[in-house]
Amino acid sequence: GIQVEQSPPDLILQEGANSTLRCNFSDSVNNLQWFHQNPWGQLINLFYIPSGTKQNGRLSATTVATERYSLLYISSSQTTDSGVYFCAPGSGGGADGLTFGKGTHLIIQP
Amino acid sequence: KAGVTQTPRYLIKTRGQQVTLSCSPISGHRSVSWYQQTPGQGLQFLFEYFSETQRNKGNFPGRFSGRQFSNSRSEMNVSTLELGDSALYLCASSWTFRGETQYFGPGTRLLVL
Numbered sequence: 001g002i003q004v005e006q007s008p009p010d011l012i013l014q015e016g017a018n019s020t021l022r023c024n025f026s027d028s029v030n031n032l033q034w035f036h037q038n039p040w041g042q043l044i045n046l047f048y049i050p051s052g053t054k055q056n057g058r059l060s061a062t063t064v065a066t067e068r069y070s071l072l073y074i075s076s077s078q079t080t081d082s083g084v085y086f087c088a089p090g091s092g093g094g095a096d097g098l099t100f101g102k103g104t105h106l107i108i109q110p
Numbered sequence: 111k112a113g114v115t116q117t118p119r120y121l122i123k124t125r126g127q128q129v130t131l132s133c134s135p136i137s138g139h140r141s142v143s144w145y146q147q148t149p150g151q152g153l154q155f156l157f158e159y160f161s162e163t164q165r166n167k168g169n170f171p172g173r174f175s176g177r178q179f180s181n182s183r184s185e186m187n188v189s190t191l192e193l194g195d196s197a198l199y200l201c202a203s204s205w206t207f208r209g210e211t212q213y214f215g216p217g218t219r220l221l222v223l
Contacts, residue, residue, distance in 0.1 A: 033212065035214070040216070041147075041198050041200075041216065041217045041219070042214070042216050042217070043200060043202075043214035044214075045211060045212070045213060048211040086153065088153075097143055097145070097155030097156075097157075097158055097166060097168060098143075098145075098155060099155070100145075100152055100153035100154075101152075102152055103152070
């Protein structure tokens, strides 16, 4: 199955800072999603981005499928951005569902 | 439009018992996937259903099973519970099968004593 590596594993920032989270994956994918898991466990879909660039407010994401990585950018961080960010690629035709990385645990301090 | 709902939200069972968890997808979505999240193993795919048929299954023992009904609602069952089954069980729905945006429910927290 697909191997997924996310970095950094932990990140502590002050409110207002910018950050870049990285996701490397081992195989070709036709599905890649970024999720934010809040402290109550809810996984919130941020982007469906198997390739290209998308932006949504202070968040944007870029996937370079040919080089097998994806980046999530968070600008002007707020305390509500705290939580765990997961990258989850999928091969579509495989039998493994979405494969989740171990996540980046982000803490935004006021 | 209502999101994915899961019931119950919290559950405490003892070893050897069985448990059934329920998931109602977003209206119109026909695919439901289940995932298990534990501190040690992270998020792992359990299985996926589409039009009442299991399309894919992850690497879990046969004690884990599921089904999907004609209204796309899905249930998963774990028999002969073990301590290691304590986890957050998440279900996700999408229009068709994987390869598009999946929307997750709030999860069911299962504690096995």
